Amino acid sequence: MQKTVVVIGGGISGLSTCYYLSKNSQSSKIILLEANKRLGGWMHTIRREDGAVFEQGPRAIRPAGVIGRNTLKMVSELGLENEILPVTAENPASRNRFLFVNGKLQKLPSSPVAALKATPPFSKSIFHSILEEIFVKRGTLDDESVHGFVERRLGKELADIAIDSLCRGVFAGDCRKLSMRSCFPPLFHAERKHGSITLGMVLGARMKEESDVKQNRLVQQSRKEHWSQWSLKQGLQTLAESLEDHLRNTDRVEIHQEAAVQQIQMGREGAWEVHVEGGRFKADYIVSAVQAKVLSSMLPPAAQPLAEELQKISPASVAVVNLEYDGLVLPVTGFGHLIPSTENRAVLGIVYDSDAFPEHNRKGPPSTRLTVMMGGAWFTEEFGSPEEADRTRLLHVAVQAVKSHLNVKEMPSWSNVNVHKDCIPQYLVGHWKCLDNIWSLIEQHRLPLSLVGASYEGVSVNDCIFGGKRAAERLLGN
CATH class of the missing domain: 3.50.50.60 (FAD/NAD(P)-binding domain)
Known part of the structure; x- marks a missing residue:
């Protein structure tokens, strides 16, 4: 039946x-x-007649891990292999990621050599923090906040700046309230099993790959070319x-x-x-x-x-502001930058869309596409209810953030403001x-x-x- x-x-x-x-x-x-x-x-894309593509929701997908390979396999099965736009290792968007701290852009270490040195905004090297982490006592709580876990194992500075920013970028959430066990389960369980996230990640066995995914041509290409993320020619x-x-x-x-x-x-x-x-x-x-x-x-x-x-x-709401500028206006190249909550609670981060996917730029004269993410766990206190948030104010805050963070004095030639009510669940x-x-x-x-x-x-x-x-x-x- x-x-x-x-x-x-x-x-x-x-x-x-x-x-x-x-x-x-x-x-x-x-x-x-x-x-x-x-x-x-x-998953919603704006496609303009002049060829420009703007994402109102997710803008790129990571190929890594079992779940990343599974998505690439689906893409192959749907016949979309020729539509893929990969961000390979040579692309600055793979190498260059920034934080906006103390009123200026700070580049994150992008190589093992860079991790050996103390670079602003951090007072000691990431390598030094990792070495110290090996000797920190194992946690005993069933769960704890992401901030509490990282502060305990890697230090307050990394928790206050890097992890705070990361959680705002990934979850649009407050790392002091988000769950380590649910948001970053591999790290949580690595500590519980091996007593150290460093040892756990080194010694932990990788999830077994499914043979049909392992043999997929697109998966093999993503590994060979070291893709960090990918999109599609007409958007996701x-x-x-x-x-x-x-x-x-x-x-x-x-x-x-x-x-x-x-x-x-x-x-x-x-x-x-x-x-x-x-x-x-x-x-x-x-x-x-x-x-x-x-x-x-x-x-x-x-x-x-x-x-x-x-x-x-409970979910958080996010304002997504797409901006287009005439000419090449960015002072740096890279994926974008995140902003810790201590710097600016309203603005979560700015993505340099033109660097990752120049193929999505309009035809004709050069242009720069950016996306400003705002609100998240702080949406209501900064902008009021998502239903009644003033779009004109949201656009103004986004444009001012670009001006302040990236020294872009020009006004955008095109913009789009979207409020996604309750779009990202908070773990x-x-x-x-x-x-x-x-x-x-x-x-x-x-x-x-x-x-x-x-x-x-x-x-x-x-x-x-x-x-x-x-x-x-x-x-x-x-």
């Missing part, structure tokens, strides 16, 4: 789940429900569009857009009823690919304990326990339900795609 799987949410997590389900099973009917007009979620939205096209070309996936789920209920004989405006769908199994707090509002009253756990996973201290409670409740009540997406075990595009794959594999294994 054919079973029906309903996937709620058509972002990259939901699309990936449908892709792996449709690819590996002939016995299930798959229904994808998306609340908005378009699929792809935060191309990946979501290709997944959508693939799903529409199979007769086993039914896609419904503008189909916001209002409630899910347990019907007779253990099957779900998924209610949308004007109708309902019956499902033997549900995969939720929406944020945890969104799912919590859909659950029936009987699932209140699960809803309460899901509500604990606060204790997140692991919240997840344990969620998985236990689902198992205890034998709910035919899987949860995928950035709310749970990784916020990157790679994490979301790999999570969809694992959910499909678990479901197909049942």
Whole structure:
């Protein structure tokens, strides 16, 4: 008997789940429900007629690790190999990364030799901090903040400047509240197992590679050329569009857009009823690919304990301001720079898009593309509620940051301001326990339900795609 799987949410997590389900099973009917007009979620690209490409969401994907190789394998399967734009080792965006500290740009060490010397804004070398770390006592807490962990093992200076900036760049979050165990699990478990993150990373065994991924030509190319990241010629939205096209070309996936789920209920004989405006769908199994707090509002009253756990996973909002300047206006070349919260709470970082992907510049005279990221965990205190944030003020703050940090006196010739409400889940201290409670409740009540997406075990595009794959594999294994 054919079973029906309903996937709620058509972002990259939901699309990936449908892709792996449709690819590996002939016995299930798959229904994808998306609340908005378009699929792809935060993966959204502006493509101007003059050839310029601007990312409003994720702008690049890392090829490293099992999850990075898995995404490259998907790209190959979708026929996008010729669309890849790699950032190779020779590109300044691979080598040069900066912090804006004490009112000036500071280049981070980019080689082992550079790590041997003390370079501003740090008073001692990173190598010296690593040597001292080996002799620090093993931690005993079940979890602790990222800042607390790094301060304890590597020193206050690195925690206050480098780690604070890194957490703002990756999670748009406050390292004094974010969980080390959930945000950086390899480092947390390296210390717990080996007593030192340095020894743990040296001695720890690498995850076994899947043979089909290992043999993939694109993966081999990324290693040979030492890619640090990659995009696509028409932006990352191309990946979501290709997944959508693939799903529409199979007769086993039914896609419904503008189909916001209002409630899910347990019907007779253990099957779900998924209610949308004007109708309902019956499902033997549900995969939720929406944020945890969104799912919590859909659950029936009987699932209140699960809803309460899901509500604990709170997201942060980010303002993304795309800027274009006439001419080459940057004083340095590189990936971009991050800003610690002690320097500027409102502005998280500035990405030098033109350096990483010059192919996305407009045709004709030279231009410079930048993206300013703002808000995050500090959004409400700096800009008010995401729904009511003043776009004119957001643009002004972004332009002033470029002027102050990069000495760019010109005004941008083009701009775009976007506020992504609740876009990055915050893994606060204790997140692991919240997840344990969620998985236990689902198992205890034998709910035919899987949860995928950035709310749970990784916020990157790679994490979301790999999570969809694992959910499909678990479901197909049942």
